[in-house]
Every structure is written in structure tokens, then in C-alpha cells.
Amino acid sequence: MSAVVTAKGLRKSYGGFDALKSVDFTIERGRIVGLIGPNGAGKTTALKSLLGLTTFDGHLDVFGLDPRQDRHLLMQRVCFIADVAVIPRWMKVSQSLEFVEGVHPKFDRVKAERFLQKTKINLNSKVGHLSKGMVTQLHLALILAIDVELLVLDEPTQGLDILYRKEFYQELLGEFFDDNKTIVVTTHQVEEVENLLTDLMFIKDGNIVLDSTMDEVGERFVEVMVSGDQVDVARQHKPIAEREVFGRKVFLFDGIGSETAESLGDTHRPSVSDLFVAKMKGVSA
Amino acid sequence: MNITVFKTLLLREYWENKSFVRAPLIISAVLIFSMIVGMFTAQSMIFSLGDDSGFQFDAGFEALSEANSYELTKGLQALQFGVFLSPLIVGMVFVLFFYALGSLYNDRRDRSILFWKSMPVSDLQTVMSKVFSALIIVPVLTAIVAVATQIVGLILMTLMIWFNGGSAWDLLWSHSSFFSVIFNYFASLFMLALIMAPILGWLWLVSAYAKRAAFLIALFIPLGLMLVEGMIFHSGNLAKLIGDHISKTEIIMEGVVMHGHPFAVLSEGGFWGGLLISAAFIAGAIYIRRFRDDSY
Numbered sequence: 001m002s003a004v005v006t007a008k009g010l011r012k013s014y015g016g017f018d019a020l021k022s023v024d025f026t027i028e029r030g031r032i033v034g035l036i037g038p039n040g041a042g043k044t045t046a047l048k049s050l051l052g053l054t055t056f057d058g059h060l061d062v063f064g065l066d067p068r069q070d071r072h073l074l075m076q077r078v079c080f081i082a083d084v085a086v087i088p089r090w091m092k093v094s095q096s097l098e099f100v101e102g103v104h105p106k107f108d109r110v111k112a113e114r115f116l117q118k119t120k121i122n123l124n125s126k127v128g129h130l131s132k133g134m135v136t137q138l139h140l141a142l143i144l145a146i147d148v149e150l151l152v153l154d155e156p157t158q159g160l161d162i163l164y165r166k167e168f169y170q171e172l173l174g175e176f177f178d179d180n181k182t183i184v185v186t187t188h189q190v191e192e193v194e195n196l197l198t199d200l201m202f203i204k205d206g207n208i209v210l211d212s213t214m215d216e217v218g219e220r221f222v223e224v225m226v227s228g229d230q231v232d233v234a235r236q237h238k239p240i241a242e243r244e245v246f247g248r249k250v251f252l253f254d255g256i257g258s259e260t261a262e263s264l265g266d267t268h269r270p271s272v273s274d275l276f277v278a279k280m281k282g283v284s285a
Numbered sequence: 286m287n288i289t290v291f292k293t294l295l296l297r298e299y300w301e302n303k304s305f306v307r308a309p310l311i312i313s314a315v316l317i318f319s320m321i322v323g324m325f326t327a328q329s330m331i332f333s334l335g336d337d338s339g340f341q342f343d344a345g346f347e348a349l350s351e352a353n354s355y356e357l358t359k360g361l362q363a364l365q366f367g368v369f370l371s372p373l374i375v376g377m378v379f380v381l382f383f384y385a386l387g388s389l390y391n392d393r394r395d396r397s398i399l400f401w402k403s404m405p406v407s408d409l410q411t412v413m414s415k416v417f418s419a420l421i422i423v424p425v426l427t428a429i430v431a432v433a434t435q436i437v438g439l440i441l442m443t444l445m446i447w448f449n450g451g452s453a454w455d456l457l458w459s460h461s462s463f464f465s466v467i468f469n470y471f472a473s474l475f476m477l478a479l480i481m482a483p484i485l486g487w488l489w490l491v492s493a494y495a496k497r498a499a500f501l502i503a504l505f506i507p508l509g510l511m512l513v514e515g516m517i518f519h520s521g522n523l524a525k526l527i528g529d530h531i532s533k534t535e536i537i538m539e540g541v542v543m544h545g546h547p548f549a550v551l552s553e554g555g556f557w558g559g560l561l562i563s564a565a566f567i568a569g570a571i572y573i574r575r576f577r578d579d580s581y
Contacts, residue, residue: 051402051403053402055576072406072407072410075404075406082399086399087397087400088301088392088395090301098293098296099297101293103404103406104405
């Protein structure tokens with residue numbers, strides 16, 4: 001596997017505010033990376049840097065290019081959906097196809113049209129007359145028909161109803177993703193992407209607080225439902241989070257080993273959202 | 286620069302800005318409609334004079350065709366420039382003004398810039414497609430509408446002359462300088478766009494820079510500078526500079542009527558200075574478009 005993105009000492013500050021405080025990370029080819037963090041944590045700044053939409057300090061290499069210098073070259077190999085419904089409202093659907101065909105060497109118009117046929121989108125409609133869900137479908141149709149190596153999705157399904165959201169990720173996996181491609185996705189709806197991700201990256205206050213594969217996450221973190229008499233014993237193992245479900249304590253542990261965990265109670269794999277909450281609070285109860 | 290990409294970018298400007306064609310077409314329709322109304326009014330006046338008024342139409346036509354042929358030609362030319370071209374020029378000035386002001390601003394407001402920037406198109410290409418649209422595409426489209434308007438106008442006049450028993454060839458077509466006028470429509474509209482280039486450059490700069498109220502910024506910064514200059518130095522050099530530059534349109538209009546071409550303005554230093562200033566503004570706009578970080 002080779003690195004698609006390499007960041008070393010990536011920094012960005014707006015005035016006095018440090019949006020990114022010298023972070024290091026690499027993204028390998030063929031991975032689906034979830035970049036997760038609260039608003040203002042630096043997610044968007046990281047993505048913008050990666051896409052050549054903003055300036056930054058430090059070293060950042062995407063396919064061997066510096067995004068600050070070569071955004072237009074980079075966009076032949078990278079595409080992004082930065083927000084829902086940013087396709088210009090005045091455009092006709094057919095014009096959006098013609099435009100992308102004209103400017104993108106790797107666009108397959110037939111593929112995009114085949115995808116659109118599965119939807120209710122009319123080629124003669126104006127984008128402004130489509131529903132938000134349909135605009136996202138159109139954007140997805142355009143993106144899926146571009147044979148890029150890295151796809152960046154920033155809150156791609158925000159504000160969409162559940163039917164569109166499910167379909168969005170299904171199509172993405174079925175039509176786009178393969179071993180040679182890489183997806184970076186940020187979202188608030190962690191549950192939706194949880195099962196797609198191969199890698200997880202948590203970002204908080206401009207720092208990366210977790211960067212590991214989902215397999216490693218499964219080995220490292222464990223959630224244990226502890227019966228009442230074991231609670232004090234469990235606390236000695238320094239859980240990173242503690243909550244109560246139906247009168248029983250649930251502890252989240254970081255790297256205590258499965259035997260120890262099983263001796264405390266029923267174990268299971270923590271959900272990404274529980275892990276996220278624990279990591280963001282940063283408590284060790 | 287890749288030709289297919291650039292053609293696609295121009296097409297996109299044309300798709301978005303329907304005013305490129307709509308504005309001259311509407312002006313043209315109004316012109317033709319007023320001509321028809323005017324002709325009916327004139328014809329009804331001719332009828333109301335009656336046969337016993339002593340007004341001799343045939344004699345009038347004869348006198349006209351025997352009149353100084355040079356004067357008739359010049360008069361007809363001036364008429365064609367004055368009636369068909371001038372309103373279209375005014376229209377083009379408005380179209381270009383609002384086009385330049387919105388072209389790097391509107392897509393930031395509605396965030397569609399995120400779509401444009403996700404495509405492998407450099408900001409240099411993007412801005413140049415807008416400059417090319419303003420300085421070439423819009424003048425050409427406006428000139429085409431001007432030619433069509435001229436043809437319809439001449440046909441209407443022909444019908445009126447025939448209706449009153451005159452010879453349209455002698456009175457109208459042989460003096461219309463048809464092809465010279467067409468050439469001058471294209472040439473003068475192109476030169477006018479170039480005269481406007483420094484103003485358009487300023488508008489692009491503001492368009493790329495402004496977070497909001499681009500129109501007010503574009504207007505009040507120059508006005509403010511004039512005011513400050515007046516208060517501190519008690520002079521009005523900036524206003525004079527802009528005024529002098531705009532007055533070069535007179536050289537163009539005088540050229541097309543008197544000399545048969547609008548190119549006398551090329552020998553004016555101020556014309557070239559204007560283009561330089563325009564290039565500087567455009568370079569600034571490209572730079573801001575490239576690095577401005579409010580795209581989210």
C-alpha cells in the first residue's frame with residue numbers, strides 16, 4: 001500500500017486562533033477514512049488544506065503534489081463533495097453533464113447518465129427546481145462517473161432524509177470504491193458510516209487524538225457492562241468513559257486486554273459514537 | 286491552455302448569463318416596435334394631408350435622390366449608428382458592468398464555488414474565461430443583434446418608401462453603406478469594451494474580494510478616494526482621469542461616423558494605459574480567487 005496523503009507538521013491559524021496545531025497523518029490507498037470531530041475542531045480546515053482551497057504551513061503532499069500550488073492538477077485525481085447542493089441553481093442537469101465532460105478528462109458521461117436514469121431526475125430540469133435530495137443524487141452521479149483516486153466528502157448527506165442518505169453510501173460503495181481508491185469522509189451522522197470505515201481519525205481542538213484502523217480500534221477499546229459488585233474493581237482499570245444503562249454501569253476501556261474485560265462483565269465492541277464522546281470529553285472517571 | 290476546457294468555460298458563462306443575448310434582443314425589439322409605431326404615425330399624417338394639400342410626394346423623393354449624395358450617405362450612416370447602435374451600446378455597458386461585478390462574487394455567495402473548484406480548472410483559466418466573455422463574446426453577440434436590427438430597420442424603411450411610390454434602392458440601399466456599417470458595429474463595440482476594460486478590471490477585483498455588498502464597495506471606494514483627494518489636495522485628478530478615459534468613447538463614435546472606423550483611439554496613450562491598469566486589476570482578481578479562504 002502506498003500513501004495517498006502525507007501530512008507532517010500541518011498547521012493553520014486564523015488570526016490568533018490555531019485551527020490545526022501541527023498535525024501528522026498519512027492516508028493509504030484503498031482505505032475509507034472517517035475524519036470525525038466536533039464543529040470547530042479543525043476537520044474542515046484539514047480537508048480544505050488537502051484540496052487546495054486554503055493556505056497552510058508545514059508539509060502536505062497529495063499524490064506528490066502541493067495542493068497550494070497545483071489544485072487544478074490535483075483535481076484530475078481528487079474530487080470532493082464539500083457540502084450538499086452546491087451545484088449552481090441556474091444550471092440544467094444536461095448542462096452540468098456537458099460541463100464536467102468538457103473540463104474533466106476522466107469523466108464518463110454514459111455512466112453518469114445511466115446512474116441518473118435510476119433516479120427521477122429529468123435531464124432538462126434546472127438544478128434550482130430539484131429537491132435537495134435530488135441535487136445530491138445528481139452530484140453523486142457526476143462524481144461516481146469521474147474516475148478519480150481520492151474522493152473527499154465533507155458532510156455529504158447533511159439535511160437529507162434517511163432514504164437518500166442510505167442510498168448515497170450504498171451507491172458510493174457499490175459504484176465507486178475499490179482497492180485502488182480512497183475515500184475520506186466527515187460526518188455528524190457517525191452511525192451511518194461506522195460500518196463502511198476502514199480507518200478512524202478523531203480530531204479535537206486542532207489535534208488528532210485518535211488515528212487507527214477499525215481493526216485496531218476493535219482490539220484496543222472494549223465496552224463492558226459491569227454488574228453492581230464489580231464497579232469498584234472496574235474503576236481501578238481506569239475506564240475512559242462511564243455511563244448507566246437500565247441501572248447497570250457500562251465502562252469503556254482503552255487497552256485492558258480481553259481477559260480482564262471479560263472478568264468484569266459482558267463485553268462488546270463500542271460504537272464509534274460512544275468512543276467519540278469518550279475521546280472528546282477526555283475524562284478518565 | 287486546453288482549448289476544450291476553455292470552450293466549455295465560455296459555454297458555461299453563456300449559459301449562466303442569459304443577459305448576453307436577452308438584453309440586446311429586448312432593446313432591439315423595443316427599437317423595431319418604436320420604428321413600426323413611428324412609421325404608422327408618419328403614414329397616417331401623410332394620409333391626413335390628402336391630395337389637395339399640395340404636398341408632392343414624388344417631387345420630395347426626387348429632390349432627396351438628387352440631393353448631395355455624400356450628405357445623404359453620411360446622414361444615413363449617422364442614423365444607423367444613432368438609432369440602431371447607440372441604445373445597444375448603452376445596454377452592453379450595463380450588461381458588462383453587472384456581469385463583471387457578479388462573476389466572481391455570486392458563486393461565492395451561493396457556495397457553488399465549491400463545485401467549480403472541485404473541477405480540474407485553474408483559477409487563471411476561470412477568470413480569463415470571464416474576461417474573454419466580456420471583451421469578445423458580449424461585443425460580438427451585441428453586434429450580431431445590431432446587424433439583425435439594422436436589416437429589419439432597413440426592410441421596414443424600404444416597405445414605407447415603396448408604399449409611397451419611391452425607389453428604395455436610390456433613396457436607401459445605395460446610400461446605406463451596408464457592409465461598412467456592419468463592420469463598424471463589430472469594431473466599435475469591441476473597442477468600447479476595451480475602453481471599459483479598466484472599469485471591468487476594477488469590478489472583477491471587487492467581485493473576487495468582497496464578502497458582501499460588492500456593488501456598494503465597487504462604487505464607494507472610488508467615490509471615497511475622490512472625496513479624500515479633494516479634501517487633502519484640493520484636486521480632482523482621479524475624477525478627471527476616469528472622466529477623460531470615458532470620454533474616449535467620443536473618439537470611437539466620431540471615428541465610425543466621420544472616418545469609417547473606430548481605431549483612432551489606438552493612438553491615445555490613455556487607451557493603452559487603461560488596458561495596463563485593467564491587466565493589473567485582473568491579475569489581482571486571479572490572485573484573490575486563488576487564495577481567498579472564505580469558500581466555506
